Amino acid sequence: MHGTYRTYDPTDTERWEPEPDKRPGRTAFQRDRARVLHSAALRRLAGKTQVVAPGGDEHAWDATPRTRLTHSLECAQVGRELGAALGCDPDLVEVACLAHDLGHPPFGHNGEQTLAEIAEPCGGFEGNAQSLRLLARLEPKRFSADGLPVGLNLTRATLDAATKYPWPRGGHPDDPGSPKFGVYADDVPVFTWYRAGAPPGRRCFEAQVMDWSDDVAYSVHDVEDGLHAGHLDPGVLLADPERREVFAVARERYAPPGTEDAELAEALDRLLDQEWWPHGYDGTATAQARLKDATSQLIGRFCLAAEHATRAAHGSGPLTRYGADLIVPRGPRLECAVLKAVADRYVMQRPDQEKLRAEQRVILAELAEVLIPRAPVGLDPQFRALHARAADDAARVRVVVDQIACLTDPSARALHARLTRLPAHPAHRTRRAE
Structure with missing residues (x-):
């Protein structure tokens, strides 16, 4: 057990859904780190561009640019050492760094802006709020006693450490018009649970x-x-x-x-x-x-x-x-x-880059235009089940947005190519047809 671990209160290591530890001797934060490292969401970051898109000189031995995954690994190394130097539990800081970009959609911030427009009927889109949604709901690992998904079921302190913007949409403490926020409306219950006792708007x-x-x-x-x-x-x-x-x-x-x-x-x-x-x-x-x-x-x-x-x-x-x-x-x-x-x-x-970004925006917009009226057709099994349980149209749009956000850059292009070859749904026309 790390020497700094004793500085954390027992409530910091509580989980939304209580569960026993299968391997005694590990700290709760070591378990959290392992869960994120083994998650499909983290692996998908390998297919999401950081800044420089792959495809340059393939023969240059060091020409491979960083992806969201390699960036997250490097961020985790920096954060672990800085956190340890300041007395934080290093596993806790590392897992927060590993998780901080999980919710970023295909095509980076360009994709984030496009999905924000698509998701306006269901409360918008923000990569950091999507990260929380993955950790606490979408990533398949644990379910509650009543059969509802609880994501990776991480500890209270880990979810808090991974929250860069601890407020809902429109809740920025200094700028209510800010597009940055860390929780969607239907994820507020778990947010309220792990933020219990925290100063409003203040990051841990x-x-x-x-x-x-x-x-x-x-x-x-x-x-x-x-x-x-x-x-x-x-x-x-x-x-x-x-x-x-x-x-x-x-x-x-x-x-x-x-x-x-x-x-x-x-x-x-x-x-x-x-x-x-x-x-x-x-x-x-x-x-x-x-x-x-x-x-x-x-x-x-x-x-x-x-x-x-x-x-x-x-x-x-x-x-x-x-x-x-x-x-x-x-x-x-x-x-x-x-x-x-x-x-x-x-x-x-x-x-x-602007031509590339315009193409990326069209891909995501057309994916939404095809998927929203056709769903659950075109959705992965996990999201088909969520779509079937959705209470209203806004919730069904959110499920489609969740599906698109999980795509990598190549899989977004591939799904777009496949779905836009299908006959048009009577209720919509694609941007290409317009």
């Missing part, structure tokens, strides 16, 4: 560690993938016009409100001034080794900054649940925001 400490680990992993690794794929020349970050474009993206999407270009320039220059920064990257073995070193340096830089600042504020004891807040200094936070903006500007905003 482990969820804060997970969130920063996610930011660190994807900001650093997305830039690394962009360099490997040839989409980013680090030399452009020395040119004023290019820098201004990066800063504009950072201010709009990633930096704290009110951030000025001068602060972002200082943050970028601090990184460029490091002796390990991969200036002149040319893809050679030496350059790749330097890039890997830069990746390690950046992760260490961001994690140590948070660790030292948090310890300075809260002392040296174990920090868990609602006993502390993770403190990330403004400087490292802005450096991370600049890296995100670099990946956004030079990878996600490539000219060929």
Whole structure:
């Protein structure tokens, strides 16, 4: 048993549906970690693009870009070490990191936005709320005494640690119009159970560690993938016009409100001034080794900054649940925001990407247009059963959205190709026909 495990209250390890442990000697959080690692939902992330889509130079030995799965594994490694350094149970933080992207649909955030429109009749769609739905309802593992699915039946603390946005739609504590939320209306009962006694709208400490680990992993690794794929020349970050474009993206999407270009320039220059920064990257073995070193340096830089600042504020004891807040200094936070903006500007905003995103939106929209009126035809057996039990039209739409969200990028394309060859349902026309 981990030394920090005793800092958790027995209620933290309760499960929605009580069950005995088949292997005494394991901690409850080790069981949770094993359940997520063995889940089909985690395996499906291997087929979901992170930022750089596969399909480049197939002969390059290190040309394979990250997927949602490899990102989640890297996030988990970062989170486990940072959490352990701060006194969290490392298995708890790791499982939260492994689970944080489970609900992301095919085609990443582009797919998320499309499904949000499709799911408007049933309360919208959000990848983080979908992650909770998978963990607590959809992933087949446990059922309640009355035969209802309870997903992986994880502990209270694990579900809380995996919740990045602890509020329902429209419930953001500072911005009710925010599209970010962590629970759908029909999943509120389990949300209310595991959030019992938690300050409204406040993330637990482990969820804060997970969130920063996610930011660190994807900001650093997305830039690394962009360099490997040839989409980013680090030399452009020395040119004023290019820098201004990066800063504009950072201010709009990633930096704290009110951030000025001068602060972002200082943050970028601090990184460029490091002796390990991969200036002149040319893809050679030496350059790749330097890039890997830069990746390690950046992760260490961001994690140590948070660790030292948090310890300075809260002392040296174990920090868990609602006993502390993770403190990330403004400087490292802005450096991370600049890296995100670099990946956004030079990878996600490539000219060929908008055409690809438009195609992806059509695929998901047409899948919904075919499946919603035909369901349960076209649904997998699990979702056919859920559709049969749905109480109303909104609940039936939610089941179709659940099915689409579980698809990988290739399986979404394959299902779309198969279903759109069927005769049109009398009640609808596809976008293609329009």
